Structure formats: C-alpha cells, structure tokens
Amino acid sequence: xxxxxxxxxxxxxxxxxxxxxxxxxxxxxxxxxxxxxxxxxxxxxxxxxxxxxxxxxxxxxxxxxxxxxxxxxxxxxxxxxxxxxxxxxxxxxxxxxxxxxxxxxxxxxxxxxxxxxxxxxxxxxxxxxxxxxxxxxxxxxxxxxxxxxxxxxxxxxxxxxxxxxxxxxxxxxxxxxxxxxx
Numbered sequence: 001x002x003x004x005x006x007x008x009x010x011x012x013x014x015x016x017x018x019x020x021x022x023x024x025x026x027x028x029x030x031x032x033x034x035x036x037x038x039x040x041x042x043x044x045x046x047x048x049x050x051x052x053x054x055x056x057x058x059x060x061x062x063x064x065x066x067x068x069x070x071x072x073x074x075x076x077x078x079x080x081x082x083x084x085x086x087x088x089x090x091x092x093x094x095x096x097x098x099x100x101x102x103x104x105x106x107x108x109x110x111x112x113x114x115x116x117x118x119x120x121x122x123x124x125x126x127x128x129x130x131x132x133x134x135x136x137x138x139x140x141x142x143x144x145x146x147x148x149x150x151x152x153x154x155x156x157x158x159x160x161x162x163x164x165x166x167x168x169x170x171x172x173x174x175x176x177x178x179x180x181x182x
Contacts, residue, residue, distance in 0.1 A: 001037060008167060013041040016165050025163040026050060029143070031133050031177050036064035036126075038167045040071060043126040050125050052146055056132040065128050134172070135179045 001009070016038070020028065026048060030039045033053035043051050055061050071078075081091040127146040131137065164181050166173065 005037065009037045009041055012038055012165075012167055013045070016042060016163070017046060020046075020049070020163055023161060023163075025161040027143070027161070028052075028163045028165050029054065029139055031164060031166040032056075032169045032173045033064065033128075033166075034060050034168065035067065036060075036128065038165065039126055040064070040068060044071070047125075050147060052127050052129060052143055054129045054131050054133055054142065056130065058130045061128045061130040068126060133176060133180075135176050137180065139180065 016028070019025075027050045028039075028042065030036065030051060030053040033039055033055045034057075036053040036055075039051045039053040042049060053061075053064060055064070084091040129142055129146055131142065164177055166177055169177055
C-alpha cells in the first residue's frame with residue numbers, strides 16, 4: 001500500500017473507531033470497500049466490531065478475502081513488531097535466512113498438519129460481498145446473507161446501531177450512500 005493510502009486508512013480508521021465507540025455502533029457496512037484496507041484495519045483493532053465490506057468488483061472482494069487470510073497467518077508477528085515500535089525500539093531485522101530458519105523451527109514434529117481449532121480472526125467479524133450498490137440495494141438482506149444471528153455471540157443483527165463507511169466512494173456511490181442512509 002502506498003504511503004498516501006496508508007495515511008488515509010490510518011486517519012479514517014481512527015475517526016471511524018472514535019465515532020463508532022462514542023455512538024455504540026457494533027456493525028459497519030463499508031461501501032465501495034475496494035481492497036478492504038479500512039475494513040481490515042478496523043476489524044483487526046476492534047474485536048467485537050462486525051463489518052460487511054461491499055465492492056462491485058469480484059476481483060477486489062476475492063483479493064481482500066485472500067489478504068485477510070494472509071494477514072491472519074502473520075498477525076501475531078506483525079503485532080509483536082508493532083508493539084516493539086510503539087515502545088520506541090526498533091524490531092529485529094527480518095531477512096530471508098531468518099524467515100527460513102523460523103519456518104524450520106515452526107514445522108510440526110508429527111505429520112498432523114490439520115487446522116482443527118485454528119480460526120481466522122477475520123472470518124467471524126469481517127465478511128465480503130460483491131454487489132453494485134445503488135439506492136435500491138437492500139443492505140439488511142445483504143447483512144442477513146453474510147452474518148447469522150449467532151455470529152460473534154451477538155443477538156439480532158439489526159438490534160444494534162449500524163454505521164455506513166466508505167474510504168473512496170467513487171462515482172454515484174457517495175450520493176447513493178447518503179440517500180441509503182437517509
């Protein structure tokens with residue numbers, strides 16, 4: 001991600017998180033989510049937040065899901081490095097040799113490589129939909145389609161407040177988002 005995009009995502013995620021916490025919003029719909037950078041940052045930093053990232057491009061939705069899967073597999077290491085940086089220190093330099101050595105150390109001792117019990121931290125609270133959004137789009141129906149009432153231990157999907165977000169609402173999406181909200 002470019003420095004400009006990273007800046008936009010960081011600032012927007014802070015603003016959205018501040019507003020949603022102060023208004024007690026637990027469910028967001030990210031319209032025109034693109035590669036879902038904003039949704040992924042919000043999902044990673046807010047455990048109980050449920051997000052539906054909607055984009056009109058199947059390539060973007062599929063790519064965002066794959067990125068969530070990759071992020072999940074590296075999340076613990078990324079968090080550890082971020083914590084080191086936050087404390088004012090520089091994390092250890094990563095090199096190809098260090099990564100290959102780490103992979104050898106992480107290999108299971110047995111042939112059991114099942115994924116039983118291992119869950120993707122994004123799967124429960126962050127879902128992706130491919131849909132062209134206009135004023136006639138039925139957002140409650142999309143939410144029900146992607147989240148069951150029992151996801152994340154929450155009750156009914158629309159008994160809590162809902163927020164609409166969009167980092168780059170191109171074309172008519174900005175105007176349509178306002179009309180949908182109203």
